[in-house]
Amino acid sequence: MAKKAHIVGVGETRYTKWGRIGEVTEHALACEAILTAVADAGLKIEDVDGLASFAEDRNEAIFLAAELGLPELRFGNMVWMPGGGGGCAAIANAAMAVETGQAEVVVVYRALCQGQFMRFGDGASELPGRGNGDSESPPPPGLLPADSLLMAAMGFVMPYGMITAAAAFALPMRRHMHLYGTTSEQLGKIAVTFRQHANRNPRAIMYERELTLEDHQNSAMIADPFHLFDCCLESDGACAVVVTTAERAADLAKRPIEIVATAQGAPKGYSFGSFTNPNIADELYATGGTAALANRLWEKAGLTPKDVDVAQIYDHFTGSVLMQLEDYGFCGPGEAGAFIDSGALSWEGGSLPTNTHGGNLSEAYMHGLSHVLEGARSLWGESCCQVEDADVCLVTSAAGVPSSALILQGH
Amino acid sequence: MSERWFPDSMPQPMVDKESLPWWQAAAQHRLTVQCCDNCQYCRLPPAPICSECQSNKSHWEEISGKGTLYSYTEVHRAVATGQTLPFVIAIIQLDMDGIGTGNSVRIMSNIVDANPDELEIGKAVSVAWETMSDTVSLPRFKLLSSS
Numbered sequence: 001m002a003k004k005a006h007i008v009g010v011g012e013t014r015y016t017k018w019g020r021i022g023e024v025t026e027h028a029l030a031c032e033a034i035l036t037a038v039a040d041a042g043l044k045i046e047d048v049d050g051l052a053s054f055a056e057d058r059n060e061a062i063f064l065a066a067e068l069g070l071p072e073l074r075f076g077n078m079v080w081m082p083g084g085g086g087g088c089a090a091i092a093n094a095a096m097a098v099e100t101g102q103a104e105v106v107v108v109y110r111a112l113c114q115g116q117f118m119r120f121g122d123g124a125s126e127l128p129g130r131g132n133g134d135s136e137s138p139p140p141p142g143l144l145p146a147d148s149l150l151m152a153a154m155g156f157v158m159p160y161g162m163i164t165a166a167a168a169f170a171l172p173m174r175r176h177m178h179l180y181g182t183t184s185e186q187l188g189k190i191a192v193t194f195r196q197h198a199n200r201n202p203r204a205i206m207y208e209r210e211l212t213l214e215d216h217q218n219s220a221m222i223a224d225p226f227h228l229f230d231c232c233l234e235s236d237g238a239c240a241v242v243v244t245t246a247e248r249a250a251d252l253a254k255r256p257i258e259i260v261a262t263a264q265g266a267p268k269g270y271s272f273g274s275f276t277n278p279n280i281a282d283e284l285y286a287t288g289g290t291a292a293l294a295n296r297l298w299e300k301a302g303l304t305p306k307d308v309d310v311a312q313i314y315d316h317f318t319g320s321v322l323m324q325l326e327d328y329g330f331c332g333p334g335e336a337g338a339f340i341d342s343g344a345l346s347w348e349g350g351s352l353p354t355n356t357h358g359g360n361l362s363e364a365y366m367h368g369l370s371h372v373l374e375g376a377r378s379l380w381g382e383s384c385c386q387v388e389d390a391d392v393c394l395v396t397s398a399a400g401v402p403s404s405a406l407i408l409q410g411h
Numbered sequence: 412m413s414e415r416w417f418p419d420s421m422p423q424p425m426v427d428k429e430s431l432p433w434w435q436a437a438a439q440h441r442l443t444v445q446c447c448d449n450c451q452y453c454r455l456p457p458a459p460i461c462s463e464c465q466s467n468k469s470h471w472e473e474i475s476g477k478g479t480l481y482s483y484t485e486v487h488r489a490v491a492t493g494q495t496l497p498f499v500i501a502i503i504q505l506d507m508d509g510i511g512t513g514n515s516v517r518i519m520s521n522i523v524d525a526n527p528d529e530l531e532i533g534k535a536v537s538v539a540w541e542t543m544s545d546t547v548s549l550p551r552f553k554l555l556s557s558s
Binding site for chain 1: 417419421422423424425426427429430431434454455456462481482483484485486487488490491494497498500502503515516517518519520521532543544545546547549
């Protein structure tokens, strides 16, 4: 069997609240993050021969390769798993590329400048169906042509006001509460725990901002049951991860982190998940939809949830973490509320320290690629909330949409 | 004039060849589902082939517009100018009235005229059409228990 690919370097730019980075372009930020990650690995940009990304990236690999001066681009890859579901899949594809000899050093990157482009919290504001929204005296509603599968899917639900991720993921969360008695306070404990981690992380946008459960409960309702502090940050910045072969990893600057197992995908009939699909199977509706890929992941790794020392779980919303705890088998269906009540997610004494960087909720929202950076750091001993002797880390991407995940091991 | 709950500035339908017949029926206040000619499996949103038997032959069946509330969210941020807040986005489990195989079909929509305290998963609902224009009508839903 071919040797596994490894993560050998990570890097990011500064992270800010959305709209705060205007002096440089988004693709310049991507280049900065890539160069930082390459330097972290002890490599030169001339060593890079592959670029991989996800989530309809505006910063196409072909242009970045030219701007960065790569001697030759041998692998340029984009994941189909939408939005934040594809972060771990981009790492998986980079790993496949180096394991099969398509390329030797592949950098996975993500740059977001929500002030220069659309703000995520505004939802699908760029879609043509929104055309009426800014006008005081709009033309009569009509049927607009959908020019892609995504537009057709969105166009079937947008007239009801379904344009934000908060509303999309509130629907399965409400049903989870109905089925299992899960509470808003349990969601709030997730937000508070990750904030406590971010309060130790100088990179975190919320580094100096404390959050109490009372603050969470008193925060504005966005899409019931999600309060403001159930929703992730909207951020500007960029980050990158360097993936290479076992052979090349052996004599670089840092101890290589093995990409032990990867999995990506979606259940039958899932399409764009809870965003556009009211017909997700009943048994999957109040879940993250990631149980099947989680099972494949554990099987491929030869590990179980009990083997995980630290987890970086995608948190666009608190509920995403709650549902993934069940999907990935850290507790049974409906049991995540009690699991959270036990303090499990806390770096301080928790049984499953999670999002030790503060996550999307409190460090920065980089479409979840920042979770991979923290996964590597938590195994290098570089985390601001370092779990002692951490060896196995689970990293996941967005739940509620087609998704992906990794198991990293530091050995 | 039918009753209005949402302003003209709401996001508009985006339609392709598959979904156009659904919107044309909706404009006549007929709620339809697409059913496979071969295996009778029913589906929404409209799609070119059946996910169960891959047949590309289908027809449209009109349903009653009755159903139950499967899930919902009360949204507190406007998506359009002049919108009344909060508004409720809901998933409706449609009564299939013996049509097709009887498989589950749900639709995303809104609950209108409901007090938030009345919202409860499992409650019975019924369609309430909102005529947005000559070409666009939308199936909103009301709780059957509300007046």
